[in-house]
Amino acid sequence: MTFHHAGVIGAGAWGTALAQVCARAGLQVTLQARETEVVASINDAHENALFLPGVTLEPTIRATADMSALADCDLILAVAPAQHLRSALAALAPHLKAGVPVVLCAKGVEQGSLKLMTEVAAETIPDAPIAVLSGPSFAGEVARGLPTAVTLACDDEELARVIAHAIATPTFRPYVAGDMIGAEAGGAVKNVLAIACGVVEGKGLGRSAHASVITRGFAELTRFAVALGARAETLNGLCGLGDLVLTCSSPQSRNMSVGLALGQGLTLEQALAGKLSVAEGVASAPAVRALARKLGVEVPICEAVAAILDGDLAVDAAIAGLLSRPLKSEGF
Numbered sequence: 001m002t003f004h005h006a007g008v009i010g011a012g013a014w015g016t017a018l019a020q021v022c023a024r025a026g027l028q029v030t031l032q033a034r035e036t037e038v039v040a041s042i043n044d045a046h047e048n049a050l051f052l053p054g055v056t057l058e059p060t061i062r063a064t065a066d067m068s069a070l071a072d073c074d075l076i077l078a079v080a081p082a083q084h085l086r087s088a089l090a091a092l093a094p095h096l097k098a099g100v101p102v103v104l105c106a107k108g109v110e111q112g113s114l115k116l117m118t119e120v121a122a123e124t125i126p127d128a129p130i131a132v133l134s135g136p137s138f139a140g141e142v143a144r145g146l147p148t149a150v151t152l153a154c155d156d157e158e159l160a161r162v163i164a165h166a167i168a169t170p171t172f173r174p175y176v177a178g179d180m181i182g183a184e185a186g187g188a189v190k191n192v193l194a195i196a197c198g199v200v201e202g203k204g205l206g207r208s209a210h211a212s213v214i215t216r217g218f219a220e221l222t223r224f225a226v227a228l229g230a231r232a233e234t235l236n237g238l239c240g241l242g243d244l245v246l247t248c249s250s251p252q253s254r255n256m257s258v259g260l261a262l263g264q265g266l267t268l269e270q271a272l273a274g275k276l277s278v279a280e281g282v283a284s285a286p287a288v289r290a291l292a293r294k295l296g297v298e299v300p301i302c303e304a305v306a307a308i309l310d311g312d313l314a315v316d317a318a319i320a321g322l323l324s325r326p327l328k329s330e331g332f
């Protein structure tokens, strides 16, 4: 199987960056955007002025608002935000040819249904072969061609390899893996933990606290993913530890910057005011909490983040609550 024409759904920062990757990998690329001004900006100025300003895009990328324009594609990358993936895939479904693989690139858990993105895809495009792309990758860096490695997970090893080869470039390295649940759980939970790390930063709690939140957060993330059916070793890779370290370490992360604002005393409304871009952890935190409770998994940091976002717990009380938990073991 070889691919020639990639369709990318969602022209936010990440969809645009992935379109850029696919174009550099030599694929014809059609990028579907919701916003007509984004379509015009990409086609006329080779820039996504709304979601990825300042990056010159490959001139071969063609943008469209029309989902039916993806009907000729032999590979689809679905990059709508997690809470909108269901409607995006439903809109794609009538135009999706049999056997065309769909790579899920959103990082989140659907609110209400508490479903992972693979479960949303199973309900909306049940016959399509599915893969998951996740890992440490800031859209701006990827679009500029800075070196990046990600996880490309798929049940079908051969398909994972073919997709990885099709989208790889000299600076974009997909590592194949067989565990889609691990890849998507890692991507969803690290966003919630990045909000916690932002709070640590905003409150000035220091580097030691920051390292502790990453480490104990990683334990939470792994417990949660394993309870969902993931393999623990998947989370040691790019889609788990790799993405957690990236997102928790840079205010370039939208999730970390929301936490930073909360830690500095802003309300959630103030932290999100005027932002077009999505901080997935805000929507995923209550879903991760609800799913963890259902699975009987302890996720104290995610619980604290969800309660802060709900407005049910003040930041200082959340910090005091985490520090006063009974002492725990790292194993004997």
Ligand SMILES: NC(=O)C1=CN([C@@H]2O[C@H](COP(=O)(O)OP(=O)(O)OC[C@H]3O[C@@H](n4cnc5c(N)ncnc54)[C@H](O)[C@@H]3O)[C@@H](O)[C@H]2O)C=CC1
Binding pocket: 010, 011, 012, 013, 014, 015, 016, 033, 034, 035, 051, 079, 080, 081, 082, 084, 087, 088, 105, 106, 107, 108, 137, 138, 139, 140, 276, 277, 278, 279, 280
């Ligand atoms: N930006 C990044 O560096 C990375 C983002 N991701 C993930 O990619 C996904 C998309 O994020 P970005 O491209 O960064 O988005 P963005 O924050 O740049 O843009 C927002 C996106 O949401 C879309 N949107 C808004 N309302 C919508 C609706 N009602 N229905 C459908 N779409 C709607 C907009 O059209 C736009 O594509 C997220 O799950 C994110 O976690 C993953 C890796 C890196």
Ligand SMILES: O=C(CO)COP(=O)(O)O
Binding pocket: 107, 135, 136, 137, 138, 139, 191, 194, 243, 246, 247, 252, 253, 254, 255, 256, 278, 279, 280
């Ligand atoms: O997923 C990302 C990096 O891998 C992007 O993180 P933010 O959505 O927090 O900016």
